[in-house]
Amino acid sequence: MGVKLLLAKAHIEGIRSYDVYRREGGYQAVEKALKTMSPDAVVEEVKKSGLRGRGGAGFPTGMKWSFIAKPEGVPRHLVCNADESEPGTFKDRYLMEHIPHLLIEGLIVSSFALGSNNTYIYIRGEYAWIVDILEKAIEEAKQNGWLGNNILGTGFDCNIYVQRGAGAYICGEETALLESLEGKRGNPRIKPPFPAIKGVWDRPTVVNNVETLAAVVPIINLGGEEYAKIGVGRSTGTKLISACGNINKPGVYEIDMTISVEEFIYSEEYCGGIKNGKRLKACIPGGSSVPILPANLLLKTAKGETRYMNYESLSDGGFATGSMMGSGGFIVFDEDQCVVRHTYTLARFYRHESCGQCSPCREGTGWMEKILLRLENGHGKMSDIDLLWDIQSKIEGNTICPLGDAAAWPVAAAIRHFRDEFEWHVLHPNEAQVRNFGLAHYADPLQVPAGA
Amino acid sequence: MAEETLFKVTIDNITVEVPAGTTILQAARKIGGEVTPPAMCYYSKLQGSGGKCRTCLVEVSKGSEKDPRPMPKLVASCRTTVMDGMEVKNVTSPRVQEARAGVVEFLLINHPLDCPICDQAGECHLQDLSYEHGKEGSRYEFQKRTFKKVDLGEYIQLHMTRCILCYRCVFAADQISPKREHGVLDRGDHAQIATFIQKNLHNEFIGNVIDVCPVGALTDKTFRFKNRVWFTKPVNAHRHCDKCCGEVQLWLRGDEVFRVTARKDEWGEVKEASNGKTGWICNDCRFEKKNLADWVIEGPTNVNRHSVIAQNKYVGLVKPTETFPAIMKGRNPKLLMDIHSVSEVNKPNIHLSQLERPAHSTDFNQ
């Protein structure tokens, strides 16, 4: 059993309610932080912990916090990004649904550190029932003196509000989220200025993911240094992985980032192996935006080393032979899945979710979707594959926000590793309508060049 | 007054000094010429504009004197401010040229390319952009996105199909007209400029959205299909107006005022008025004053000689007839065939350039 920090108590009956949560040691982090620490000391602990943003980008949280501007007389805000929308990711939902007070506790401590008296949780609109869960938890915390004015007699005031989105993946991008929080269309802002200088209502703002803010609780309880001892290298602490696709036990797992990808997929403790006794074909290890890897590159790196479930190991080999930890949305494909069709659904997703502000993303995502549909339906041409490659390369890096990259990477990776499956769709259009390309050679051991 | 801090910035190996806070694009405009990146959505007079079309992307090969690291991604020059010692590559960067060609292709895949029937043709920034930065042909093989034409009242025609979603008209309505009644609806590749409910735009300054539109999406209904811009002659004129500066450009053919627009600078933006105030004009001046008698003519507008509009400047010009003998040391070229003796068209006695209108078949039957 690996270390569990966030979900250790998630299965205790009634943990959703304040009384049980408190009885199990909840809100100790708030007591410790507010009574014995200064806001800067909290930031310092988070820096020491090595915590990295759990939303996908993996930016060091302590450093992000230290960037917040503190102009005299201007309120600052903490905004919790609960707009979880990356295909393959449902960990924040699980956390908020099962142990909402952990998030509220993390929010109070983080608000204290950042000096936010009014903190907002921006939650995706579809999670309507979770809004009720969170509002109930907030109400309970307020009644027990953890929120409101003069918390624990320290003079610190804090209120938390839940704001519901209304169906837009793009609002997971922090500046789009702030626009949406201001009641506007979710068009990402052009940076700079960054939110730490000019965020919501032009005030200094920090936006963090649900899991990141929940992780602040164990960091305060354990101390940053102790927290940093869990995990490996720059992948400290624990990470929630949303496992889905063709596995026996889909669900949310907390890992301490020392286990191998193979163990994660095949052990009973986690995914429990591939469904229906089939073989593993491919996997997207960090949410739909990160590169897909064929089985042979997923379990071992190009150098033939075991691949582990952490930031460094998953990205070993760069985009050529590696992928990313991303948001931890772990999508597993069995041998009967079609990579072309899957890539098409992702292209459709990104076309649907593009805000339409900048031209490469607005026009390019739709174009890629059309070509992929044509390939999938057996009307594609060989040149379509190169065209797709060229379109994605012209979107990547040239857009206002990372949605362009997120739309380009899955297409690029699918072509990079599964080009023969795309070519097969072109060469055997009729056959491709009745059967899938299958496992082919994607699980064959790779030859490791000497001296690698 | 404290002395202004000046930053040195080098764009395509040309160094210029600009005040701190200047954008790369504005610095490049100071240099001028090819060094200036094209801008389809940025409009210096509209706050918040820019950053969207991605045509002005440039490579920052040196961040600043203090931090010389290059920027990893291409940046939108219209929204990136210069740092002291910054080095920028525009035309000297193959990466930029490639990305820009990509953007042009993206902008054109759903554009109808109906220039032959578009009133904007001849002064269309998208035409210029694709001519200068695009590639031949498109690789897009699908049906183009189309929208229904939207009627915005008696003055303004909206052809959403031509729109490139620069948002300029939205900013313009927000910032220079008393009330914004149109905006961007829907999202992604279905996003469109519209009023949602069929609505006429008729507030006093709304006509300026026509001037800020870089393409033929918003056009002047009073000018619709009346003429091609290159057949009309632009002259500067003014009148006394209570609502606006009254300084305009008249687009004439003979004595007829075909169109009235605000005056524009070399970047296609509305110029400041002579009194230093904004050059936006009111609907009255734009749409209602179509008599020459309404205006005091100042003289011909300077038109860039590469513009198609400039062709009218050649009316009445005397051709240097002695060129050939001069360069051929007194000899004349030996003609194998005199085209005029065999062709019915292009007779030397007919001066097409002196016609006040497009040439017609009857002109050749004299």
Next chain:
Amino acid sequence: MAKFSEQQMKEFQRLVNRYPEGKQKSALLPVLHLAQESFGGWLSTETMDYVADLLQLEPIEVYEVATFYSMFNTQPVGKYMFEVCQTGPCMLNGSDEIISYIKEKLGIKAGETTPDGMFTLKTVECLGACGYAPMMQLGNNYREHLTKEKVDAIIEECRNNAARNN
């Protein structure tokens, strides 16, 4: 024209009070949710104009926002809306078959409403239930691990509910 009831007005005030003074536009999304729930599951032009008026906004600002977000319906929808996810992870678990089955069962295409105004089928993109695929959203809740049998049961349940409420 429909207006918020006293209780809905209270909720409206609660939403607006969360934001700094003069920033009442921030309440637009929650208020549009409230309006959609209160006025028949969709936002008519009148409803949006009403919201604009309440929040002191230009109507176009409300139209812009309402059309941006996929959860706001600017056209009438059926009493029960099946929003079935079709993105990658659900596709891997057979969402295509579920969608075809619902189409066949209700006799409508995606985006259509049954003639009796009871059901609307909408295909949507990832709703964050990838581990419980295939799934759909029905009202404020998710229906997960869908099978053909479950779809039958859900349709039955909706019909029964509708009959009971009439």
